[in-house]
Amino acid sequence: MMNIGDTVPDLLGLDAEGREVRLSNFPGKKIILYFYPKDNTSGCTAEACSMRDNMSALTAEGYQVIGVSVDSAESHRKFAAKHQLDFPLVADTEHSLVEQMGVWGEKSMYGRKYMGTFRTTFIIGTDGKIERVFLPKEIKTKTHAEQILK
16 A cells, blocks of 8 residues: 555546546645545445535645546446535546555455455645555544544
């Protein structure tokens, strides 16, 4: 997993509309790059809505929110429309960013093992370096934006 002080790649991937999402698209902004397992699941929806509901406070603190999952662009479009999400969602269908950031691996649920995305948030400074990492066990999906603002 990438750690504090590591430099994040400029190109993050393509959003739900097929546009490139780059760190350099947001000059002077600190980036909240959050990885989540799946669109329209309870925890992921709560986390996305926490970001949406706190957008004015996050923006006031100089943040730009970018969500990432391995879901398709079409899935992201529906998810964003259903929940009025006003930030980019990267469709990492090839798993390139999740693997590069170190948040893809073996998970288990009800004794079944499978590969998936670990819910993780990276706070990236204006210099493109990681300033803080929220690991899966730290993240409270319903209040994640407030966790970041503290």
